[in-house]
Amino acid sequence: MEHHLPKKGIFNASVLQNKNLGDKFYRITLELEKNGKSVFSSAVPGQFVEIDVSRLALPAENLIPPQYSDAAKRNIILRRPFSFADIVCSEDSVIVEILYTVLGPATMRMKTLKSGDTISLIGPLGNGFSISENKKTAILVAGGMGAPPLVHLSGLMKSQCKDMEIIVFVGAKSISELAFFDLKIDKLIKTKVKLGEFEKHNIKTHISTDDGSAGLKGFVTDMLKNWLIQNKPDAKDTVIYACGPEAMLRASAAVSTEFKIRCQVSLERRMACGTGLCQSCAVKCLNKEDGSNFYKLCCKDGPVFWSDEVVWE
Ligand SMILES: Cc1cc2nc3c(=O)[nH]c(=O)nc-3n(C[C@H](O)[C@H](O)[C@H](O)COP(=O)(O)OP(=O)(O)OC[C@H]3O[C@@H](n4cnc5c(N)ncnc54)[C@H](O)[C@@H]3O)c2cc1C
């Protein structure tokens, strides 16, 4: 009899490392074995996990930044969603890398995790990016904390699509928010910032910040537009993948329409269940046949959507 493995599930993962990258970014390395290994080995960039943080300890009082001291006291009942920054399969296990930023009570608890701890996760959830292997150019646009799934995507495309040109644009409000750039180590060369997470795959990154503290001054989508005007890639051989704040995704969708280049966006919604039950993560979509609107669920139908199926408000 043929046994079909479930596509997702609830698994325990061992923490191998939880490393601080700069002021507020962390890279957590998780290992899954047995059934978790089988299920996660086929996870794709853009999919995500829901992590249970309800039983994690808070950092010591003096290590809680004052702006979080009230939030820190809240109980964390709901799991929190995180994308993959990488997935590496070996014979006995799967290693899942997550890059996260400390924003509130859950992520503050996550930073106390250490090697040897175990956490519960549900996944892999949602639908990720679809890699169009026949395209000549893939343009990745990351804003703020949107970088992790694009780091994963760029690594996979670099190994799978040998002839594809991969161009990465990364934007943030300022250098201190530039995803996974270690200000302490790299501040001396801040006019020539290199983002190690992409450069390790030998992919050149174009960087912009709203205040000009690193890379070009301005929005990442303006940098994208200028690049398209100067380089004129063939629209039908090109695809854009974008992840970041909603305003940046809306601007990426507008560039996609203007240059007639297809674009996939990874959307963020507050997620309660992550599995399509609570209906808290609705995304307004367009029915192209009759122009009417309907709703999809970010956790189940997304988080990755084609930019022209989303109604941008
Ligand atoms: C599909 C998906 C993938 C994600 N991947 C990553 C990742 O790879 N790395 C990472 O650092 N974070 C990621 N996030 C965001 C992450 O889930 C939140 O940062 C985390 O839940 C914050 O929890 P908290 O209790 O620490 O802070 P909270 O107190 O819950 O939030 C802190 C602040 O962030 C805002 N916020 C939190 N979650 C969201 C959200 N989903 N959408 C919009 N605003 C939000 C809140 O409004 C609040 O202002 C992802 C979210 C989604 C939906």
Ligand code: FES
């Ligand atoms: S988070 Fe519950 S339906 Fe999407």
